[in-house]
Amino acid sequence: MKRYRTHTCGELNRSHKKKQITLSGWINKKRDHGNLLFVDLRDNYGITQCVIDKSNEIFKQIEKIPLETVVKLIGVVVERSKETVNKNISTGEIEVKILNIDILGETKELPMPVFSDQEYSEEIRLKYRFLDLRRKKIHQNIILRSKVISFIRNEMQKVGFLEFQTPILTSSSPEGARDFLVPSRLNPGKFYALPQAPQQFKQLIMVSGFDKYFQIAPCFRDEDARADRSPGEFYQLDLEMSFVEQEDIFDVIETLFLKLFKKFSNKKILHEKFPRISFEDAMLKYGSDKPDLRNPLEISDLTSIFEREDVKFDIFKKLVKNGSIVRSLTTKNTKDKPRSFFDGIDKWAKEQGSSGLAYFTLEKEDKVSAKGPVGKFFSENSLLEIMKITKSSIGDTVFLSCGKKNDVEKILSIARNKIAEDLDLIDNDTFSFCWIIDYPMFEIDEITKKIKFSHNPFSMPQGELDKLDLINPLNLKAYQYDIVCNGIELSSGAIRNHVPELMYKLFEIAGYSKNDVDSKFSGMINALSYGAPPHGGIAPGIDRIVMLLANEKNIREVTMFPMNQNAQDLMMNAPSKVSDEQLKELNLNIKKNS
């Protein structure tokens, strides 16, 4: 006989009846009828109802055992009568008549209940994460995460990818996010950085001839948290392939994601061949490079309408003359919505810091007209043109935003989400994937007005390498792509620049001298000079994939031991002060008053 258990709490059924068994687990819930006591015993695998009555001399003792005590009990499996079967649990056909019980682990009074589905404050959940993790929903989420990662590993290995580990202590890089730094004891005054991603290493793996690499890679970025962004650390399915073009990477990911999302979710997948949308189109039609394609609303450019003589909307016309643009969102068949609906959206837009959204609804009696506060400014011909551009019809409403391009894109992007939500246009039972492609290589930094890399400095520019227009670098597009699902950016990737001479030129445009590149990216630039294969890759975020599959809005719900928003681990008390001896060894002084 095994010491702690013969079965788990999730496996007993009618076939075990009359058997004497041993179970170990936590007391999830008690229902005390005075002379009859039900005890729900829980472990990782499920819940088993155990029962004892006063005829047993240990009845009084068991009555007093608090919830969440760990016990071992010996009992006999009894089939339940039909009326008392519980269909909600896997063991609901039977119960266990308790013969004896041993307490294995006592509990203090609980800071939070485990059996309840109630929501609790993050503070208490994170401090007592080990209790929180016993709760059903998050327990299942973490198991899902484990299964997802195993599945990915297995699939990647099946198609010939090799899994490698890359260093955790590496060097700081000037591009990208803030680094986490680790002082070096043996090299006083010098620091390691934790990798923001194994970017240079995975390219070096390609130069080393391994052809296809992947890793479930921890990534560290010292930036502020969001609901879908852990402070500090997160995981990527990091992968890189040699001798490939963009579409080869897309194939690998589409195949993997279709299998993965079909296996772990029942939701529909909107397009099995993920649409490719250029960055430019995405910014025009959705105002964002991470569009939610479940949302049918689209944006159109109506700037030219406000250059017409027969349009009298003078405020917008004047702004357009001075370089502003006008874009619109059309909602289908909203003519019967109350005035308060439209004004509510305008008010909301103003709260978001924009100048608001003008709107009119298309009508037709004898001729086409526009109803609404600004409707009178539009001639019939201009309305017909608007209908053509926006693909709208009579009964639809056109919302207008006028301003600088960035501002218009921004407000219409969030208005698109807001209006779709208000009108309930989003099918929550769907995954909508798409690729955003053709990112510009460079962009203008709004603050410094200098040219900087818009995405990844190691990306390969598009076009014949000897004909690249380096004079007008803002026109350069890169083999750089994002994959988006339901409006969530899952990953960026790129075909890499494996030509050192070109790399120097591109970095020069972004303001890095040859010496800068040689010293900051020494490992990689050096390697590219010794026969580097064309290569590319991508790195989808594991946490966000699991969030989508678990239908969770917060990354902490799929992370076993997350930090809070201030990047503190309330359970382990990290970060913490260290001793003077430790500091001395590392040659560090802490500034006073800080």
Next chain:
RNA sequence: GGGGGUGUAGCUCAGUUGGUUAGAGCACCUGCCUGUCACGCAGGGGGCCGAGGGUUCGAGUCCCUUCACUCCCGCCA
């Protein structure tokens, strides 16, 4: 760094216009109850109303400051 929300019993929350001794459910303790599965019933203990200051005859409630948690903006190649 900036903006919003929340903070009352171990936990989840209610608390009216500023007015007696701050309530409920769960948990905990006592008692009753042999078919519950969020069991039920009766009773009990448990409160620096996040902290500090102010207004007032009187503050959980109004004002100021501050702290914690959270959401968002900035940031995240």
